[in-house]
Amino acid sequence: MTTVLKLGGSVVTAKDEPETVDREALADAADAVADADDELIVVHGGGSFGHPHAAAHAVSDTEGTHDATGVREIHDAMGELNSAVVEALQDRGVSALPVRPLSVASRDDDGTTTFPGEPIATMLGEGFVPVTHGDVVAQAGAGATILSGDEIVTRLARQLDANRVGVCSTVPGVLDDDGRVIDRISDFETVASALGDSEATDVTGGMAGKVRALLELGTPASVFGPAELGAFLSGDRPGTLVHREQ
Template sequence: MTETVVLKLGGSVITDKSGECAIDHARLHEVAGQLAVRRAPALVLVHGAGSCGHPEARRYRINDGLTPENLPGVYHTHTAVSRLNAAVVDALRDAGVEAIGIHPFDLALAEGGRLVSFETRHIAEMTEHGIVPVLHGDVVMDLLRGSCIVSGDQLVTRLAVALASRRVGLATDVPGVLQNGSVIPRIDRSIAESFTIGGSGNTDVTGGMQGKINELLALADTGIDSHIFHVSKIGRFLDGTGHGGTTITRRGMP
């Protein structure tokens, strides 16, 4: 089986998170061009919702559980993130990448905000045939709450484990995890306990940078390292060269 690369584009990279579904088409096409030039043998792409979905999820209080009053929020939130997904797929296809969008709402089930069912066998089969699946943070049905938001970061960890990926990257609008303005080159659980990471400054219902670290530390516990870096370093990440960002790894690893 070909080694699978799982790459996430942060929502703040491809949208203006201070607006409402303000898609940065220029940035999307720039990133798509990089991915077309440096094609991984098997790539699974995940993107955050950014300003397409987070405002709706917060407005309708999706994570608080379904009621007759907020039921329309499931539709409006899913529609917003689906619009962004279509834009990402279109940009990739314009660049010559054989991309197809996949909506977690259609194939995932959560309980208390955590995925309990998520089919990935078809995703593995797609990559074997050169298709790039493009997933995204989404609203999904939840056995306890009725509905919840599953972040792109949670999807990354689930996909990495299911696909046995050893190359996991998160492209963001910052050069890595920062402390006092400087990139922390390596984080394990012991290091993470020594500092506090802030959340997103704009509307984000999935935990911001702290949420990313928590998800990736859990991934590291399974023996899979991951990397957080600036979006301009995607090429270096795919090439396996230094990206100047942060590596999330298991405690005690060198």
């Protein structure tokens, strides 16, 4: 059983404090991952590490830069967060290893992303837990743009034929207009008004962008909060199940 797990950047960092890991939240998440039996790929977001640097250099998933210093700043900040996540996992006996997207992924000039699955598949075969993250990547004709952790999740889930996908966010699921968790989403139109316009939420798509991308996957995906991470990893489907009816 292969599971792709996204740890939201705002789950593992203190979102309003630049480059600050939320040590307690990271410890809780790492404890839950250490207890999991599935073959796992962990993907984390940028939180207070990648996003402030990306904003400072006006880089997004659609706006690129040729400023190598800026690209390095974003990538280095993500490297620090990635080291913290890998270390927290290794401290608990998880065979976690870093996978840095800038060195392996790229985009062509229409924005299509290539993220090779082979290194990850080989790591999994050898019993390692690849830990990758949203990053800045080279894009033909644009310099370098932001590749979100969410896009990596959907790419890798497809390429590696994952059985389960989990997105651990700061909210307990996808919320309706009254703030209640929606149990199941099988098409975007029925939840569009509650989610708002994806362009307006954040540069890498916000919840609307996540739901749209997850609906395109054949694999059922769960969106849930940190309190439910252990339940998800032990096989439950907490929060919101996002799966298009076939």
